[in-house]
Amino acid sequence: MSVVVIDSGGANLASLCHALARLGVSASVSRDPAVIAAAPRVLLPGVGAAADAMSRLASFGLVETIRRLEVPLLGICLGMQLLFEHSAEGDTPCLGLLPGRVERLPASPELPAPHMGWNTVTRTAADALLDRLEGRHFYFVHGYGLRPVPCTTSICEYGGPWSASVARGRVHGVQFHPERSGAAGALLLANFLQCS
Amino acid sequence: MLAKRIIPCLDVRDGQVVKGVRFRDHVVVGDILELAARYRDEGADELVFYDITASPEGRSVDRDWVDRVARVLDIPFCVAGGIRSVADAEAILNAGAEKISVNTPALANPGLISDLARRFGSQCIVVGIDSETTTTGFRVYRDTGDPTRSRDAGRDTLAWVREVQDRGAGEIVLNCMASDGVRNGYDLRQLSAVRAECRVPLVASGGAGSALHFVAVFRDAKVDAALAASVFHRGTLVIRELKLELQGAGIEVRT
Numbered sequence: 001m002s003v004v005v006i007d008s009g010g011a012n013l014a015s016l017c018h019a020l021a022r023l024g025v026s027a028s029v030s031r032d033p034a035v036i037a038a039a040p041r042v043l044l045p046g047v048g049a050a051a052d053a054m055s056r057l058a059s060f061g062l063v064e065t066i067r068r069l070e071v072p073l074l075g076i077c078l079g080m081q082l083l084f085e086h087s088a089e090g091d092t093p094c095l096g097l098l099p100g101r102v103e104r105l106p107a108s109p110e111l112p113a114p115h116m117g118w119n120t121v122t123r124t125a126a127d128a129l130l131d132r133l134e135g136r137h138f139y140f141v142h143g144y145g146l147r148p149v150p151c152t153t154s155i156c157e158y159g160g161p162w163s164a165s166v167a168r169g170r171v172h173g174v175q176f177h178p179e180r181s182g183a184a185g186a187l188l189l190a191n192f193l194q195c196s
Numbered sequence: 197m198l199a200k201r202i203i204p205c206l207d208v209r210d211g212q213v214v215k216g217v218r219f220r221d222h223v224v225v226g227d228i229l230e231l232a233a234r235y236r237d238e239g240a241d242e243l244v245f246y247d248i249t250a251s252p253e254g255r256s257v258d259r260d261w262v263d264r265v266a267r268v269l270d271i272p273f274c275v276a277g278g279i280r281s282v283a284d285a286e287a288i289l290n291a292g293a294e295k296i297s298v299n300t301p302a303l304a305n306p307g308l309i310s311d312l313a314r315r316f317g318s319q320c321i322v323v324g325i326d327s328e329t330t331t332t333g334f335r336v337y338r339d340t341g342d343p344t345r346s347r348d349a350g351r352d353t354l355a356w357v358r359e360v361q362d363r364g365a366g367e368i369v370l371n372c373m374a375s376d377g378v379r380n381g382y383d384l385r386q387l388s389a390v391r392a393e394c395r396v397p398l399v400a401s402g403g404a405g406s407a408l409h410f411v412a413v414f415r416d417a418k419v420d421a422a423l424a425a426s427v428f429h430r431g432t433l434v435i436r437e438l439k440l441e442l443q444g445a446g447i448e449v450r451t
Contacts, residue, residue, distance in 0.1 A: 015266055018267050119197065137199055142319060182271055
């Protein structure tokens with residue numbers, strides 16, 4: 001099974017590749033539009049700021065490549081947020097593959113931001129990626145997020161509900177980090193590798 | 197519901213895990229990868245690797261073991277010690293660490309926090325603060341990895357907590373020096389004072405000796421995570437059992 005991880009410049013590339021390696025999958029990391037367009041399965045990781053990530057994707061000529069993908073695509077953390085229309089982080093237009101807008105998490109001593117740590121997810125719609133994962137803890141770390149949108153498939157509670165996973169057709173996204181979510185994360189990645 | 201995190205801290209010196217009492221007299225407690233795998237399997241939520249010699253000796257963390265740890269761990273980990281520049285941090289994050297933590301170099305150059313947050317995002321920038329209770333309040337200490345150089349950094353702890361958040365720190369680890377390694381409980385008074393100023397996640401450090409100390413620090417000081425070393429290294433507490441006790445006390449944990 002071959003998988004291409006988009007080199008979005010974020011710092012979680014190594015941990016994602018290690019997690020895939022633990023599942024017996026050797027992933028190639030690429031920023032080459034031709035390689036990504038020909039991949040049977042694509043992951044879009046991301047850590048950092050939305051504007052930086054979008055300008056990086058644009059500078060590699062990847063925006064249209066990603067928009068035109070017809071294979072399973074999984075956006076992780078910032079990578080999930082980039083799938084949507086717009087992010088309040090740096091007032092950034094994103095890929096627009098899914099309808100919705102990313103907003104900033106409010107911060108207070110009662111509810112610190114970023115939302116950091118292990119939170120449970122509650123499924124709100126059918127999603128093959130979440131098979132056998134109802135109620136498990138996943139590792140989240142994000143200062144921006146999406147409230148529930150029509151394509152939300154699970155939510156986490158943090159001062160109200162936030163989208164924990166989204167899906168529409170072959171486009172999937174998770175706000176948490178499966179590559180750092182222990183056995184539950186490994187199972188989610190394995191589910192993605194199986195989905196069509 | 198967001199779980200409270202249990203974080204074993206592995207003090208690293210010359211590639212081995214060591215532990216001292218009140219930052220002094222370090223003894224070797226084990227191999228990095230062995231301990232990392234053990235804590236992962238016992239249910240640790242995160243690990244911190246702290247190169248305690250890096251900062252005072254003016255050198256950066258040796259990157260080799262970061263890569264090896266990243267291959268083994270499927271939970272987040274943070275690397276601290278001697279990170280002085282964006283390039284130092286980048287090397288560690290690219291090797292697979294989730295977070296980097298800065299302490300003394302941020303006191304010498306507070307702009308470092310802003311630079312790191314701008315480049316990598318606040319979510320992976322942790323600021324470690326070593327703090328002492330004095331007659332004039334809580335004071336920040338620097339160069340605490342070396343007892344001969346450890347000294348007052350000339351800053352009030354609460355003011356520094358506010359400043360590092362304004363500069364983009366995504367998490368604060370407050371190490372209460374008087375309780376470190378003594379195992380008489382976390383400094384609830386100091387941690388509660390810092391909690392009131394802290395709108396980013398707060399990690400308690402220094403003083404864990406029993407499960408009740410963890411219950412108290414989560415319930416009374418309302419911290420997001422609790423860090424400990426010797427109780428775990430010595431086997432006084434096993435993380436899996438600790439979590440069951442926390443659960444019994446009504447505290448949300450990942451089991």
